[in-house]
Amino acid sequence: MGTDTAASAPRTTVASTALISHPEASVRSRVNYVLARLIAKPIYRVWPLSDTGIRALTLLDGAFGLVPAPATVVQSVTELGSVPIERYVPQRDADDALAGATVLYLHGGGFTFCGAGTHRRVTSRLAQLLAVPVYSVIYRQLPFAGVGTAVHDAYAAYRRLLEICPDPGRVIVAGDSSGAFLAAKICELAATDGIAMPAAYIGYSAHVNLDVDLRDHAVIGRDALMPVSAYTRAKQKWTRGPVDLRGARSLLQIDPAVFPPTFLTVAAKEMFEADILEFAQVLGDGGRDVEAHVWQQQVHAFPVLDGLLPESLQAVGLTAEFLRRVIGARSSTAA
Numbered sequence: 001m002g003t004d005t006a007a008s009a010p011r012t013t014v015a016s017t018a019l020i021s022h023p024e025a026s027v028r029s030r031v032n033y034v035l036a037r038l039i040a041k042p043i044y045r046v047w048p049l050s051d052t053g054i055r056a057l058t059l060l061d062g063a064f065g066l067v068p069a070p071a072t073v074v075q076s077v078t079e080l081g082s083v084p085i086e087r088y089v090p091q092r093d094a095d096d097a098l099a100g101a102t103v104l105y106l107h108g109g110g111f112t113f114c115g116a117g118t119h120r121r122v123t124s125r126l127a128q129l130l131a132v133p134v135y136s137v138i139y140r141q142l143p144f145a146g147v148g149t150a151v152h153d154a155y156a157a158y159r160r161l162l163e164i165c166p167d168p169g170r171v172i173v174a175g176d177s178s179g180a181f182l183a184a185k186i187c188e189l190a191a192t193d194g195i196a197m198p199a200a201y202i203g204y205s206a207h208v209n210l211d212v213d214l215r216d217h218a219v220i221g222r223d224a225l226m227p228v229s230a231y232t233r234a235k236q237k238w239t240r241g242p243v244d245l246r247g248a249r250s251l252l253q254i255d256p257a258v259f260p261p262t263f264l265t266v267a268a269k270e271m272f273e274a275d276i277l278e279f280a281q282v283l284g285d286g287g288r289d290v291e292a293h294v295w296q297q298q299v300h301a302f303p304v305l306d307g308l309l310p311e312s313l314q315a316v317g318l319t320a321e322f323l324r325r326v327i328g329a330r331s332s333t334a335a
Helices: 027-046 051-064 120-130 147-164 178-193 228-235 273-285 302-308 310-334
Strands: 011-014 017-022 073-080 083-090 102-106 134-137 171-176 200-204 262-267 290-295
Touching (some): 027 302, 073 120, 083 120, 102 120, 102 147, 102 178, 120 134, 171 178, 171 310, 200 302, 200 310, 262 302, 262 310, 273 290, 302 310
Parallel strands (some): 017 290, 102 134, 102 171, 171 200
Antiparallel strands (some): 011 017, 073 083, 083 134
């Protein structure tokens, strides 16, 4: 069974929020969903989150880091604000809607593991589809640093990107899971400090609330991939320094006015589903332009799997359509 396209998917509009349902899943996605429940989730449940156990998880990023970027994208390593970065530059120019735009991408992984290597497929794909440079931030995380430090690094990279990008008014912040939390914090801190705001915000299975484990465990425990117990164990280490968390612990506590046009994806029954849908509603009620896609039988942050699942490709394609619409509309208004 194929997935719904955005054109055929049921759409409900509440305030400025478009909620788009994708009720069917491909065979490949259904198999992936079952394997996640049977294999990956039990492993996460028992994996030791000692410093040694967390360091062992870095091998995952190293293994994925052996996968090269596609030939249509030039990959390089650089820095933004003294923060390591992998940069992906497409070998073609963007269309008028996205000309001069740049993407700053923050990888997920619970502030614990993953990196530019595990997310190279999705960042390269975005560079290909959008035909704009994508910067993947290698921020500090556990066991060496907590959430406050990750936010500090993400924001430092953003501030430096504003200084070197072609158009500071066209910087898109994006991320998955905990990376989407960091991308949202950039929006919050940029507004607080009075610097250029992001032109758009992309959140794949956004980690909206650092205290999601306080929600009903019978509900958040339905996630096919992430055990609540593993989340709670990781959370105990998030306050580790050296930089304290600045600002809100939950995106629901942030003034919706600081958010630019927002694109969200959520896997039905994932741990963050209720928070993400509430976040979309808050933004919509605040007059923000929001497009939220709800997918059945998908795992948390499935868009980062790129070509492994047809729905992953579709989600990234819908992201590109959204960005062309909202960034292009701003250009038309400015003209």
